[in-house]
Amino acid sequence: MASPASTQTCGSANPESPAPPDASKLKITHSKTPKPLQPVETLRFGQTFSDHMIVANYDPETGWSAPEIKPHGPITLDPSCSCFQYGGNVFEGMKAYLGPDGKARLFRPDLNMRRLERSCARLALPPIDGDAVLELIQRLVDLERRWIPKESGYSLYLRPTVIATKPGLGVMASDHAMLYILAMPTGPFYRVLKPVALFAVSENVRAWPGGTGGHKIAGNYSPGFLPQQTAAEKGYDHILWLFGDDRRITEAGAMNFFVVVKRDDGDGEFQFDMFDMYHLLSVEGLDLITAPLDGTILPGVTRASCLALAGDPEFQKESSLRLHPQEMVYTMSDLEKWSSEGKFLEALALGTSVIIIPCNKIGYEGKDIVLPGAGLGPVGTALRKKILDIQEGRTEWKGWGVVCP
Template sequence: MGRQRPSGIFRPPLIADLDPSKLIITLTDSPKPLPNPENLVFGTTMSDHMLVASFDPVDGWSAPEIKPYGPLSLDPASTCFQYAANIFEGMKAHLRPDGTPILFRPEMNVARLGRSADRLALPPFNPNALLELIRKLVALDKTWIPTAAGCSLYIRPTLIGTRPGVGASDRALLYVILSPSGPYFRKGPTSISLLAATQNVRAWPGGTAGNYAPGFLPQLEAAKLGYDQVLWLLKETGEDAKKKGGWRVTEAGAMNIFVVLSREDGDLDIVTPSLDGTILPGVTRDSVLHLCKAHTDKSKKLSLPGIPPPKSSTRTKSHSPSLTCSTGLLNTDYSKRSR
């Protein structure tokens, strides 16, 4: 007797978990030529292979497969298309001097993807298993990791709901694609200009993101005025408006933001918005905070969770100004827009 498939909308339980030991690898028979690093545009060039796995409410996760990069076949009524039941992550791979790939604190990315899946009622997965599969995919396509300055192999894990109908999806597709990328800002590692946005809101307390597409128009408008990015602000309301007034600084269009304040004695304060649900808990943000706090305590080694400690336990003497690093609300009056 065949198994009855459940009906209705429900939060799918974890049945068969994502299992790297079941990985199926199908190599491409038509490898693509490697791109010129000088011509790389973010998110437009893909490597030879991709990772895919699907979730079914009866069988759980399928055997993961690394196969040639190509189109996906999906029902047009899938929740990912109709109701934005999809999530993604982004991380980078570089090459060590010995030619082996290295990822920067990827455990944080897969854990964040898991939290996103929980929030959108998408099927759960083992983050450690996903990371192991990502490492295998990157190792297979490591020739696609550019070595030019400012370049990297961008890793995009994506989880989408594939069940037709309104409601939480008990079917899903997980896939990972790799894209060799140049510097995000084509003008290179230099300062960027920000336009403070007061007419639109990117994220709000209790929201669930979905903020890329709504941000495209404000970004285009900022570019027309000569700005690189939008600095998203949130209008203070209620008691906060009475106490502080003005606007709350959240983050920029493609990054968290830090403000460096110089004291009269020459010391520095480094401040960034707190994780109140309106900004991304960025891996770079977390890394900067850890390094700043370690810098203020000369008795401790400079280290990051998930990063091997330095071989030498001796710290060099620093002649830089003292640092105070903190998180909190950044409030300001942006009645006038300036560069």
Template sequence: MFSSRLLRRSFIASAKRYNSSIAGLDASKVKVTKSDILKPLVANKDLVFGHTFTDHMISADWNEKEGWMAPEIKPYGSLALAPSAVVFHYASECFEGLKAYKDKKGNVRLFRPDMNMARMNRSTARIALPQFDGKELIKLIGDYIKLDERWIPSERGYSLYLRPTMIGTQEALGVNPPSNAKLFVIGCPVGPYYKTGFAAVKLKATTEFVRAWPRGTGDAKIGGNYAPGLLPQRLAAKEGYQQNLWLFGDEHQLTEVGTMNLFVLWKNESNELELVTPPLDGSILPGVTRDSILSLAKQWGEFKVSERKLTMPQLKEAVKSGRVQEMFGAGTACIVSPIKAIEYLGEELAIPLDPSNPESQAGPYTKRFNDAIMDIQYGDVESPWSVVV
């Protein structure tokens, strides 16, 4: 039997072979149309995540006979799609999320954009959408950012959130790989995920619903993974919990927290200080922030770093015996999200934050990971992860 990793490689290889004889995405052919009327900027204090969009957008169409058409940077506006477009009926859609930052010298930076491009191509391959050259899309994003640079806040903690998206646009009912697709990128200025710094969250460990499963689509960033989580999220909120802790299988295996990757810092069964995150078994999204945290932790060399299976009963026992030191979620929007409590089978488990500071909303390592990544994102610490546009 194929492993989930071999299956993913097979999807990508077949997609590349399919597209090898047709035109690839080419940033040098971009057509730029500037907006005649520029929108007023929104003050940093008034920014709401995902509610304000810049003046322009990137757009490129694809069809199976000719490949990629010349891309465009044009005024931000509505898409014209037929009611029969496959995206509406079969969830033929995937997306990415990354940010552009402005450093103290006024340079614009992207954080590990190559990883976003590679993950998006894995997502498109998984749902039979076309592949594209990630380097060319990064070039297009660079051109777009330069045109809409005024929308990138210069204050630390603020950035321009970028949302590359691909949809199937073929006008036909029928469950088949789309013969037409559209790639577009929009951007919105955003502030800190938490307006007043860290705010530790409470989780509901859900046993009634499942987010993803091995060999499914949990490792692809597709729209179809997110809508099924809305009802569990609403139910958790009614009980006073900010996020779901997604469990899987009869053993109640830990997977993700909300739409983020999960990390546990604890004293393991051998009394070693260990940072644990669930393994990439096909049900876990390979987050850019996740990879960055694992890399930093290995560089620091201060504790064991593991990607391995962990169950909720194991975590419960560790909490009760005082072995859990910190827990947090990790993702692009917030970098890290500290966890202070988990409800599991009717019992609420308290997760430590910072014993040395009762007022703190984050443990010392949670905050350290956040600060280290932000320093790189804003160019305060030079790193190959930070790409100047």
């Protein structure tokens, strides 16, 4: 099960916050030129947006304005705004799925909203009430329901964003803000679910103790663009971020990272087929390992869900897996050792966009750690299938799928 550090708490970031954006005062301005839906096979992540977006503004004297659903389009800001000068920007990524009953569902949106609250608080942005934002998101999903593809693996991606809009130069917290929520139909991040190769780096770091790595902040992402280019030039798909002199494993690109390892004290047995994919002969003795939430790791929704599923007796029975979820510090030396001993079985990258994808190669100090198989192994396959079934409404699971009214 996930450790106490993974637990998401409810309630807004500041109990004395001014009134949140009020959905009862929502104004709706319909687009006069609705766009035609495009074939799902042509959808590319981040390229096609729905007809409408939501906007609300915060002023320190009047609080949050009445939110408005309006046609998707440009926003106007003073070029001296804090968001441009000092990076006061936070966001969330979440999806609405269309179930077999025709209803739209969000996947564990409470975790996204709590994280949004914490991210705003970390950048000293005007406080936001996640429950109020969630109500607005549901209203937008309802209006844009036609944009949710019916095909499995497709969804309506939602991007709630809060930016600092105080005009004028000055290194200080912004007491003005804008909330906007975008929606876009999207398909699988990777059209073919094939393994990705990782390039381990320690000369650059994604996050550091006391920093902002545990929050969904825009400034966390652009510093990774140059190392990513370097990795691509060397033939790798993503960065495996290391930290410290002991080369601790943290994250993969902009995703959380898990490994599956045969336990020393377990009796897990497996064999390899002609495609170098392992198959379990017995189900005991597999650790599912990821880095702990120490402030440098983003508390991902997919991450928390995989940890919870892995330790759940009902899921273990359903999947015929007996996993031991572990949040622990582990290093490149550990990966090298487990690989040399034949215990390193799967490496998984997780996130809202990709759900779960396999990693089959890790480049480190001029050598590659090569993992078995040409796709997801038994653990990654079981976790991915279960999460997709919940997201797409084929199964109910502990209230994780929230139906939009």
